[in-house]
Amino acid sequence: MLGVPDFPVSPMDCALYLLYLLESSKSTSAINCAFYAFKWPHQIAGVDSPTLHPTIIAVEEGALRLVSQPASQRKEPLEVFQLKQLSEKTDFDNLLQLRSLVMFILAFSGFFRSSELCLICSRHVQFSLDLVTIAIEKAKHIN
Numbered sequence: 001m002l003g004v005p006d007f008p009v010s011p012m013d014c015a016l017y018l019l020y021l022l023e024s025s026k027s028t029s030a031i032n033c034a035f036y037a038f039k040w041p042h043q044i045a046g047v048d049s050p051t052l053h054p055t056i057i058a059v060e061e062g063a064l065r066l067v068s069q070p071a072s073q074r075k076e077p078l079e080v081f082q083l084k085q086l087s088e089k090t091d092f093d094n095l096l097q098l099r100s101l102v103m104f105i106l107a108f109s110g111f112f113r114s115s116e117l118c119l120i121c122s123r124h125v126q127f128s129l130d131l132v133t134i135a136i137e138k139a140k141h142i143n
Contacts, residue, residue: 007045011053014038018056022063031063078108110134 021030035051042049050056083105090101107117116136126133 008042008047009038009050011050011056014050014053014056015059018059018063022066026067028064028067031060031067035060078104083108106134112136 018031018034021027021034025031035056038056039049039051042051051060086104087101090097092098103117106112106120107114112120119136120134124135124137126135
């Protein structure tokens, strides 16, 4: 024993353990189990539980919120070499393949999302001498 009392548990020790569980298990049940493992013995013993401390409540709520978020389904962006490979394999006599290649290149070069790409009509496209302008009527705005 290092001179640190085992019971009652300090809010700091409780918070550190909950954060450790967040990093190591990433499990809602592990965080809930630990939270109530701190709470119930203190209640039974008639002493203040560290789980009543505002910091512990915030740590528990934040940890549960973090572990309950779905894993990111983010896809990696296309790279130039992939577009080059695709263009080399495209049969330019096949209109379906040609259309797909043009859509990939257009999305890549115009930074379009697939939903924006699907909304492009011929009236949105204007050709100038040295550039092409595409007007998107409805786009996702990032704040």
